Amino acid sequence: MDEIVKLVDVHKSFVGNKVLRGISFSVKRGETLTIVGKSGAGKTVLLKTIVGLERVDRGKIFLFGLDSTKLKRRELLKLRENIGFVFQSSALFDSMTVFENIAYPFLVKDVDFNMVEEKVMYYLDKVGLSKFADSTPSELSGGMKKRVAIARALVTEPKLILYDEPSAGLDVATGEAISDLIERLNEEKEVTTIIVTHDLDLARRLSDRVLFLSKGVIAHEFRRDEFESKDFSEIAKIFLNKEVG
Secondary structure (H helix, E strand, C coil): CCEEEEEEEEEEEECCEEEEEEEEEEEECCCEEEEECCCCCCHHHHHHHHHCCCCCCEEEEEECCEEHHHCCHHHHHHHHCCEEEECCCCCCCCCCCHHHHHHHHHCCCCCCHHHHHHHHHHHHHHCCCHHHCCCCHHHCCHHHHHHHHHHHHHCCCCCEEEEECCCCCCCHHHHHHHHHHHHHHHHHHCCEEEEEECCHHHHHHHCCEEEEEECCEEEEEEEHHHCCCHHHHHHHHHHHCCCCC
16 A cells, blocks of 8 residues: 555535635655645644544545554544654653553554653654653753654554644754654654644755645645756745745
8 A cells, every 4th residue: 555644635624714624635654744834824733634533524534554543542542553653742641651652552452661761762762752751841941852752653663654733933053953854754764754843954854855834735746856946936935924824
């Protein structure tokens, strides 16, 4: 199966506000797809529909060849075991240590603690936070919290990982460090990746393809070999001037 994700004419509204107006695209195994749009364009809603945190009003979403819009809750939860999700806010549990936050996906499973410890420490090392296993989120910077969230998403070794604004709220240097980390982990793990962001530099750097989301539809699509083209630069200028969306 070459397509890991496939959306067909996906619509989503909230109290009459049409957020997604017929979204269709697919993501191949091992591909990194980035969805760019200004704030309020519906990027986060789109991610949540893909993972099933929001149900679509109309359309189909295929994950690993299965139509997830038709799955029962238990079946959907089983499917999500193959998906990692990095929330924009990091969504860490303040009452838990860094180690416990990363180990959280295993808490509902009957697994060997030694295996869990080994995996948690492995991914803590991957994100450069081995020394902070016993720290709490309140003791971490924003960039460190993002790293913990990434480690938690990867610890179950998912086939698909979704990032919601991974560089949002970070200074330029920290944002670049997070981009470095995502790029390195993608190369090492060959995981299929979907990123939503307003950061055009991140999109250009990490993506095999970039989709521009505007007014609930895919307004433009660029392949990697088109990122340096005049057209991409012109569309980027329009986006930055907030004329798209």
